[in-house]
Amino acid sequence: MKILIVGIGKLGYQLASAFSQKGNDVIAMDKDPEALQRVEEHLDVLPMLNNGFEIDALKEAHIKELDLTISVTDDDETNILVAFLAKRLGSKKVIARVRNPEYDKQASYLKAEMQIDRIVNPDLATANEIARYLTGALPFHTEIFEASKVLVADVHAGNMPDIVGRLIMELGIPRNMLVVAIVRNGQVIIPHGKTQIEPSDTLYMIGTSDSIESFYKAHCQNRIGNVIKSVTILGGGRIGYYLAVNLLSKRMEVKIIESDKPRCQYLAERLGNALIIHGDGTDINLLEDEGIFNSDALVSLTGLDEENLLISLLAKQHGMDRVIAKASRSSYIPIIEKLGVEMAVNPAMITAAEIMRFTYEGNIRSLALLAGGKAELTELVIEEGAYILKDSLAELNLPKGIIVGCIMRADQVIIPDGSTRIKAGDRAVVFTVSSDQQMVTKYFHPVRR
Amino acid sequence: MNYRYVTRIIGLLLVFETAMIAPSLIVSLLNRGSDTMPILWAMVTSLTFGLLMAAVKPKDKRLGVKEGFLIVAFGWVAACIIGALPFYWSGSVPTFVDAFFETVSGFTTTGATVLPDIEIMPRGILFWRSFTHWLGGMGILVLTLAVMPALGVGAIQLFRAETPGPVADKISPKMKDTAVILYVAYMGITVLETALLMLGGVSLYEALVHTFGTVGTGGFSTRNLSVGGLGGAYVEWVIGIFMMLSGINFALYYDLYKGRFKKVLLNEELRYYIGIMLLASTLIFLNLVFTKHTGAYDAIRHAYFHTSSIMTTTGFTTIDYDAWPTFSRLILIMLMFIGASAGSTGGAIKVVRVVVIFKMIKREFFKVLHPRAVVPVTINGRALRPDIVSGIMSFSFLYLLMFLFGSLFLTLEGIDLTSASSAVAATLGNVGPGLGLLGPKGNYSFFNPASKLMLSFMMLAGRLELFTVFVVLSPSFWGRSKKGAQMPQALDNGLE
Numbered sequence: 022m023k024i025l026i027v028g029i030g031k032l033g034y035q036l037a038s039a040f041s042q043k044g045n046d047v048i049a050m051d052k053d054p055e056a057l058q059r060v061e062e063h064l065d066v067l068p069m070l071n072n073g074f075e076i077d078a079l080k081e082a083h084i085k086e087l088d089l090t091i092s093v094t095d096d097d098e099t100n101i102l103v104a105f106l107a108k109r110l111g112s113k114k115v116i117a118r119v120r121n122p123e124y125d126k127q128a129s130y131l132k133a134e135m136q137i138d139r140i141v142n143p144d145l146a147t148a149n150e151i152a153r154y155l156t157g158a159l160p161f162h163t164e165i166f167e168a169s170k171v172l173v174a175d176v177h178a179g180n181m182p183d184i185v186g187r188l189i190m191e192l193g194i195p196r197n198m199l200v201v202a203i204v205r206n207g208q209v210i211i212p213h214g215k216t217q218i219e220p221s222d223t224l225y226m227i228g229t230s231d232s233i234e235s236f237y238k239a240h241c242q243n244r245i246g247n248v249i250k251s252v253t254i255l256g257g258g259r260i261g262y263y264l265a266v267n268l269l270s271k272r273m274e275v276k277i278i279e280s281d282k283p284r285c286q287y288l289a290e291r292l293g294n295a296l297i298i299h300g301d302g303t304d305i306n307l308l309e310d311e312g313i314f315n316s317d318a319l320v321s322l323t324g325l326d327e328e329n330l331l332i333s334l335l336a337k338q339h340g341m342d343r344v345i346a347k348a349s350r351s352s353y354i355p356i357i358e359k360l361g362v363e364m365a366v367n368p369a370m371i372t373a374a375e376i377m378r379f380t381y382e383g384n385i386r387s388l389a390l391l392a393g394g395k396a397e398l399t400e401l402v403i404e405e406g407a408y409i410l411k412d413s414l415a416e417l418n419l420p421k422g423i424i425v426g427c428i429m430r431a432d433q434v435i436i437p438d439g440s441t442r443i444k445a446g447d448r449a450v451v452f453t454v455s456s457d458q459q460m461v462t463k464y465f466h467p468v469r470r
Numbered sequence: 471m472n473y474r475y476v477t478r479i480i481g482l483l484l485v486f487e488t489a490m491i492a493p494s495l496i497v498s499l500l501n502r503g504s505d506t507m508p509i510l511w512a513m514v515t516s517l518t519f520g521l522l523m524a525a526v527k528p529k530d531k532r533l534g535v536k537e538g539f540l541i542v543a544f545g546w547v548a549a550c551i552i553g554a555l556p557f558y559w560s561g562s563v564p565t566f567v568d569a570f571f572e573t574v575s576g577f578t579t580t581g582a583t584v585l586p587d588i589e590i591m592p593r594g595i596l597f598w599r600s601f602t603h604w605l606g607g608m609g610i611l612v613l614t615l616a617v618m619p620a621l622g623v624g625a626i627q628l629f630r631a632e633t634p635g636p637v638a639d640k641i642s643p644k645m646k647d648t649a650v651i652l653y654v655a656y657m658g659i660t661v662l663e664t665a666l667l668m669l670g671g672v673s674l675y676e677a678l679v680h681t682f683g684t685v686g687t688g689g690f691s692t693r694n695l696s697v698g699g700l701g702g703a704y705v706e707w708v709i710g711i712f713m714m715l716s717g718i719n720f721a722l723y724y725d726l727y728k729g730r731f732k733k734v735l736l737n738e739e740l741r742y743y744i745g746i747m748l749l750a751s752t753l754i755f756l757n758l759v760f761t762k763h764t765g766a767y768d769a770i771r772h773a774y775f776h777t778s779s780i781m782t783t784t785g786f787t788t789i790d791y792d793a794w795p796t797f798s799r800l801i802l803i804m805l806m807f808i809g810a811s812a813g814s815t816g817g818a819i820k821v822v823r824v825v826v827i828f829k830m831i832k833r834e835f836f837k838v839l840h841p842r843a844v845v846p847v848t849i850n851g852r853a854l855r856p857d858i859v860s861g862i863m864s865f866s867f868l869y870l871l872m873f874l875f876g877s878l879f880l881t882l883e884g885i886d887l888t889s890a891s892s893a894v895a896a897t898l899g900n901v902g903p904g905l906g907l908l909g910p911k912g913n914y915s916f917f918n919p920a921s922k923l924m925l926s927f928m929m930l931a932g933r934l935e936l937f938t939v940f941v942v943l944s945p946s947f948w949g950r951s952k953k954g955a956q957m958p959q960a961l962d963n964g965l966e
Contacts, residue, residue: 067642067643
């Protein structure tokens with residue numbers, strides 16, 4: 022695919038990186054030379070120093086040949102205009118990032134009238150991701166395929182003390198479940214039977230929902246049925262706002278601590294059922310006075326990654342175990358998770374994953390970016406003539422970084438083992454480590470003659 | 471520093487070089503020359519070392535800026551050492567230093583030779599000698615990129631360190647595609663010129679050898695008299711025009727192919743390049759006519775050919791231009807410094823840098839009159855980033871410094887000033903022949919080994935645009951860097 026990305030901030034960079042690693046032709050456009058220099062040095066993309074809403078600039082990027090234009094500058098209005106222009110000038114699909122909650126309400130109007138194929142809202146997406154995590158009965162974020170029959174879960178080994186130190190083969194993993202990857206100190210490890218589990222590991226599991234649930238229940242002692250009823254949000258920015266709306270709709274108790282007075286006013290007017298407290302989130306006295314550490318979960322969403330991390334650690338120390346921190350720099354995520362914070366959310370990555378999900382490429386659909394973008398889950402329809410059909414999975418000798426996680430054949434869900442043979446027409450969920458991403462085409466696409 | 475991966479890539483480069491020596495082996499076999507075994511042994515050596523080095527398994531495939539420079543600098547030296555083996559083993563040159571000099575001169579598309587009599591050399595050797603021009607012209611690593619499976623992100627670092635010009639232009643989003651496009655254009659020009667030369671009655675072998683010398687802007691010939699011995703005005707005009715074409719940024723050929731004529735016509739560097747070439751040939755033509763050196767037609771012919779040859783840093787000759795009046799000779803020396811366009815196969819400072827420097831000077835004048843004026847330096851209507859402008863200034867200054875110190879070094883040989891300085895200008899600019907002792911009639915064989923190694927260094931530094939070589943030689947490159955030229959964490963895709 023030929024893709025133009027306008028605006029190379031954190032999200033733009035993440036997208037350029039993800040798309041170019043999958044072998045797409047990516048043009049990165051920004052009016053700031055420094056932003057471009059970063060992509061130029063680290064990614065195999067074509068940098069273009071231009072202002073995206075100049076028609077000449079878009080024409081210079083050969084807009085008519087483009088399959089997708091993504092506008093993710095800092096400015097909502099610019100993004101809408103760029104997407105609109107790009108569509109009119111011939112880009113097949115266009116995506117715009119819009120963050121302002123007021124505009125978000127008119128998203129459907131914009132989509133219809135300005136022919137913008139998709140409007141993404143990183144703050145909303147992030148809030149939804151956190152809400153999903155908080156409301157799910159299981160303490161892992163789940164990616165649900167096939168109407169909940171199959172799910173992917175990531176679990177910290179620390180939550181299941183009895184599996185730490187044991188080998189994978191000793192765990193008694195149910196037949197309909199696989200441990201596809203382990204993230205250890207920020208590195209993706211593809212486990213085998215003899216991999217030993219360390220306390221800091223995060224396990225990525227794929228399988229039918231019952232088998233994962235039963236496995237989890239068998240090993241996790243203390244938290245069954247522990248449903249979250251009250252949540253404290255530090256920082257009442259856009260994500261905090263969307264999150265509060267979401268959680269309130271699920272009848273949870275929500276407290277927001279925000280240091281900006283007018284913002285508190287704004288939130289209080291719009292979120293009638295939430296308790297809005299004006300104060301400094303790093304003030305421990307305030308936190309204690311307000312009984313923050315007694316709530317079931319804490320979400321730290323202030324503008325500073327460092328502050329989020331410290332508050333989360335503080336909450337940990339006060340005995341909270343449901344702590345989520347926002348990390349705008351994706352490089353912080355492994356460190357934060359290593360320090361025991363349950364979940365570190367990165368808006369850029371969540372949005373990138375959402376955009377990737379939207380972009381079908383032939384028969385491939387991206388489902389999720391995992392482990393800080395180092396691995397990806399994709400769903401593929403296997404067509405006649407693909408190399409993967411030749412033999413059983415064990416005989417094919419797939420690269421280490423490619424794992425077939427599950428197969429959907431008609432209504433049946435199959436969690437494959439070495440003897441499984443894929444048939445044409447199957448839909449497969451494949452886990453790939455990004456360094457092996459380009460190999461997916463070789464094994465799963467029909468050979469072109 | 472990812473030494474394992476660096477070793478592996480240089481290994482792959484040598485394997486690749488083995489394949490590139492093969493055509494010379496075929497030429498040698500067809501001519502039943504005495505050089506078959508030396509070439510074969512060079513291939514065996516290259517393959518052995520290449521496979522051994524390529525067998526090193528990298529722990530991860532990360533290539534940073536440093537690795538890029540290291541691969542290009544050492545890759546070139548390794549390619550030159552292996553490439554020197556056929557010369558040395560066939561006994562064409564007396565010492566290994568001579569063989570190394572000749573190969574460096576080939577790969578860097580200089581065309582400076584230590585061979586006093588070319589015509590007695592076996593054909594396979596001569597073919598290899600010219601083929602190194604073709605390989606080095608567009609870049610051996612760029613070629614390796616074009617044929618090898620994707621190197622991914624690291625490829626950009628290699629491309630940047632090897633491609634001439636202040637900014638490396640990517641033509642297509644993917645590095646590999648860019649490399650392929652450049653080589654397709656390169657091959658297209660090669661085929662066309664070979665065909666045109668053959669129409670002029672030149673044999674396939676000699677047409678190929680001279681084409682390699684032309685499109686790579688090298689200048690090795692099969693004749694002692696260079697192109698002058700090849701015969702005829704037609705051949706001279708063909709080579710003259712193709713030298714000029716090879717001195718143009720190859721990215722423009724892609725634009726031309728895509729039908730973007732306006733973009734090509736408005737390209738500022740191209741306009742100045744053609745302009746300077748026409749101006750220089752006219753001045754030389756007038757000088758030759760007024761001093762009654764030759765007749766008018768011959769004056770046009772020789773003036774154009776040598777302007778084109780020297781400015782593109784090719785170094786083919788048809789007559790002894792050293793016998794020209796001093797005015798014309800000095801113009802040639804000036805052209806040696808200006809050189810061809812960025813992104814072409816030619817060398818020296820490059821037209822675009824010279825243009826930027828003149829614009830800077832103009833701006834300074836202007837600022838004296840209007841101290842508060844804000845005047846950006848523009849190329850093709852776009853303001854250049856200040857760091858690129860300062861990069862151009864320091865490049866040009868370093869270039870002149872190298873020229874001065876190189877000349878100083880050569881004067882220790884006890885030769886005259888013209889010969890010493892033109893030798894450095896001709897090697898640093900990858901031209902080949904100079905003036906005086908190194909004019910079209912002379913060669914570099916009389917220098918002592920130390921001078922030859924120094925000149926080889928000049929050629930490599932000139933071809934790799936100074937910084938690639940100097941960066942690798944600088945102590946901070948090898949020390950533990952504080953800031954680190956490593957990739958950000960976000961790109962850390964290592965699989966353990």
